[in-house]
Amino acid sequence: MPVPLVLSSHWNKVLVSNPLLQHIIPKYDSASGYSKELGVYSIIENIPVPIIRDAIHTRNDSKCIKKGNSRALGGIRKKRDLGLMEPRKPKVNGTPRPFTYSKHARNSVQKISTVLNMRTNASPFTLILDDLNQPAAPIVREYILRGFSRNLSVVLVSFHRTFGHSAMHSIPAYGPITGTEILSEIKRLMDNFHESLVIIDSLYGLLVNKSVDIKNLFKLVAIDYNSHLVGVYHTDLLMNQDPKNAYAPDPLSQVKFSATTIMTCKSLTQVIAAKRARERAIAESIHGILQEAEGVVQSLTAASPEGIVLEVEFRRRSGTSQHETYYLRAARKSDYLPPLPGSVVGTLKSEFIVMLSEVPEYEPVQPRRGVYGGDTNEILEATFKLELTEKQKEARDSVVLPYYDAQDGKGEGGRILYEMGTEDDFDEEEDEI
Amino acid sequence: MPPESRIPPLLQPYTRLPKHPSLFLLTGTLGATANWLIIRFLCDVLATKNGSRAAENDKAGDEVGEGGTAVVLVSWIREYEFWRNEARKGAGLDLQRLGNEKRVAFVDGLSRMYMPEVGKQSITQNTVLTTPQTQNMVTARTPARMTPWTPPAPLMSTSEAKSDNKGYFFLHTPDLKAFEETVMSATAYLESSSRPPKSILLILDAPDTLLATEPGITPSALASTILQLHAKMLHAIVHVSADDALLSLSMPPQPLEISGHNFLVGMAHGSKRVISCRVLDTGVAKDVSGVLRITGGAGGGFSELFGEDEERVEARELLYLVKGDGSVKVFERGAGEG
Known part of the structure; x- marks a missing residue:
């Protein structure tokens, strides 16, 4: 099964590089029944392989889901050389339809x-x-x-x-x-x-x-x-x-x-x-x-x-x-x-x-719409920016969220993870109780 | 008031008969009948006295020296007195005089329908029997805003009506053949005038009652008879009730519902203009009697091959108010008296 192998090597890099992802992706035990059934883990046991459904199917969706795969329908099971798979042409009935x-x-x-x-x-x-x-x-x-x-x-x-x-x-x-x-x-x-x-x-x-x-x-x-x-x-x-x-x-x-x-x-x-x-x-x-x-x-x-x-x-x-x-x-x-x-x-x-x-009344000629419904080639008109600069992205990635901090083994029960800043004014009388 | 001005200005383009042969469908519901609309059509046709309007029409290249349009009015659920009163009140037309002038022929499908064949001597007795019954029917079908019909003081017996009023015909049986023959003899009466009419307008008031009263009559047979008559004349107006109860199917479907539905839909497929009256969707209002919807229908001949049909009307909705004195106001939504 080449699909998981490709995935595994790819994901290995990701996992090593990004602790955030490492956390998000569940360990084998917690993987869903669905992914276990796919048999992916049995091949690549040693690596904590992430199972994300999309990732498996995105490569070629139409090939993964077989239509009419029931033997009850009759016919013989065909073997297919996976290495030689090419993008399938759109299936047509009768004469092929023009492309454009x-x-x-x-x-x-x-x-x-x-x-x-x-x-x-x-x-x-x-x-x-x-x-x-x-x-x-x-x-x-x-x-x-x-x-x-x-x-x-x-x-x-x-x-x-x-x-x-x-x-x-x-x-x-x-x-x-x-x-x-x-x-x-x-x-x-x-x-x-x-x-x-x-x-x-x-x-x-x-x-x-x-x-x-x-x-x-x-x-x-x-x-x-x-x-x-x-x-x-x-x-x-x-x-x-x-x-x-x-x-x-x-x-x-x-x-x-x-x-x-x-x-x-x-x-x-x-x-x-x-x-x-x-x-x-x-x-x-x-x-x-x-x-x-x-x-x-x-x-x-x-x-x-x-x-x-x-x-x-x-x-x-x-x-x-x-x-x-x-x-x-x-x-x-x-x-x-x-x-x-x-x-x-x-x-x-x-x-x-x-x-x-x-007919223009039926399909008015519209500029192409972006993800957010706005025109792709226009700058979103708002009082704030949705985009991040590189520096902002780096800063965001380096933040360790408190939940992860508690997970890495040295948790001591109900400790408040808070470090006083310079601007904080510690009021002893108030916090005594 | 001259009779032409009895037609509200907004309505005038729709009551004007086109040059080409045409079949119009008027529909009404129990709460909003289209009687007043039929009167307006009568008004439009009969008010022409070779005067201003006739001259206007003549520019379309009509023959000179011919009469205008004559009318054959066939009514199954309303009798002559009703129409005479309505025409006098609403349009200022004297149907009796027009009948004598051979411009209107009335076919009564109510008073003697289903009555045993009577000889001449028993006619008076017959009259006594029919009158109270018809009165009740008339008041029930009159729109709520109108004053109920009151019988004229010297109640005219039908026999008198026949002898006095020329152009007064009776239907005795619901048989379609008899109906066709009666209408043809009414037409012959109109054409025997010294100035034969250019065209004849056939108005049928509630022919769908025949479907209900006579199960042997199929909608296709009725429509076929109407279309055959229409082919002999130039214009026809058919008034049919479009109440949901008559058209929508119950479970299991009743033959009468199917017949009523098919007759109405079939007529709409053949007619060039559909004018439907219904009550106001939002409830009863003091200053609105109902909603008038004018649509293009589905019919119209293929006499003109290219779509440059200037007689085609834009679909639109108007509101109307029938006042107690029989006059009618037609206005756009939101443009009422306030």
Whole structure:
């Protein structure tokens, strides 16, 4: 076990040089059970080795604590050559992540961009989870814009909106239309186009009220027509348990299971407030219906028109997933080129979705903080000094505290260790008693 | 006092109907109903007499020579007399005259609901039966600050009301199909005017009572009917109660709670503006009737693709005071009468 040996030689020097430390560090007998179990003393019996937990673990924490070390988990025990240990690379799932933040951000934005721009096979079925605190309208609008800009045919299966853009194909699903009719209508509208974008503005309505099977819809849109399916699910709608089918999974689990990308909509104001609360270790406030006060339907901080926070889960075919949080501001006309004749929206000039951590309101650019909360490169403004000069340190080290003086064997019981100074005025009459 | 000035200045941007088709959701609680707010909407729409406001609206490029906006008011828990009084008191509007002018149609979902089918001869008897019951309901739902409704001295029987007042319709069953047909015939009545209205505003007062009285009606079916009607008209305002008792789930959850919750949340997801009234959080105050919260809702069509939606309102909270004479004061927090 090389670790204690290294420690021992190192600590030997320390022990010899510093009587203070010698005292602080307990003798073997008084060492805690924990350190005895580590077996350190059995190797280096003769030296009163200090056991400080940190000291053992600090060299390489991650190597000392083995994860999954139980044999019950199976597998074989591996031997490892301790001498050749190198700093372990950060463990990643799937493809290795880039090392610098800027590369990582670039990569992530690239990733969401392929999904939003509906590149082939990027995400056949995108599920958007929203509630009244942040409705999905901004992201759906963005999808419609990008669908138009790529000249896709946009089909909106509408459960809430009675009026839509004229270039969109709206299916008024709020009406008496049945689920089968909706599917055949979607099919009819997709028939004339190579690639379409089908948006469902309430999957709850489609799956629960119209009893459409998500499998059939997915097969129709993504497989048969090689198009893109975007579905919005309002998570604040409650499920009514069907007594005949009590063990079936609820529609939310079904769509979560089959989605290739899941976006959760959050309000920027609320996300920032939650972050501030976390930083100060206070409870995060809750918003919305039944949360604030009786009679409140929507939070005041809900649905800021400037933009929307998206927590996105990308799912790879391998089964691994990656989570990122983005901020999507509302699109402006200047983000898109002027439309060509025959199209509604021109192509996108450049990607404007950013990582949430790049939003200045979320992560204000702050000077680095020192240990005491002050700026490291600034001198602490106070009427006293916290630092010690070398001379002061020496003086402090040379002080022998009274407790140690009593420990070195020549203690004589209750003796007062006090030496009279010149300024002391001994009053005999008073101290006689 | 001209009717327009009955709307407090702070409230005016929110009672103005937008150009685009819109669905508004008003919510109230038992202690703070939104009746007065519905009256303010009526006031905003009906006070336009092709006068100053109409000219103002015309600059948006409307057709010339057309009437303004007409209203179909459907009420399930309050009867015509209540609305007539409130409109007269609060907004200076004469609903009866406006009904004759084919600018307002009233659909009564209360007086004859669940009554056995009656022939013409037994109508008077019917009236005697219904009147005391409705009176009680009305007083119970009126905000505490308002003087209780007193029936007018010559109590008008419903049969008279029907013959005198044109544009007065009844719902006999809670059936949604019948509801839709009645509203459509009310619309047809308004459109038979010599100057057909440009657009029709549909106001539904407490459609959520249907969920409670008729277990067969699902929230989605009700919402679907409302949206179908909305698609035929331009604007719709739905007033729903948002009391915790109706929405929060008990253990085990009751079907009515789930229905009420889903209906309210579903309507909020579809509406462009949500205006909710509630009692003051800090208790009862003499000079405040309640808190008004205006939020953007979740809906709004995608008719405009870029986010330059100037009709979008900033979320804000205001306080309001409904006075005994029916007038309303709306003010910011801390800016009350003192």
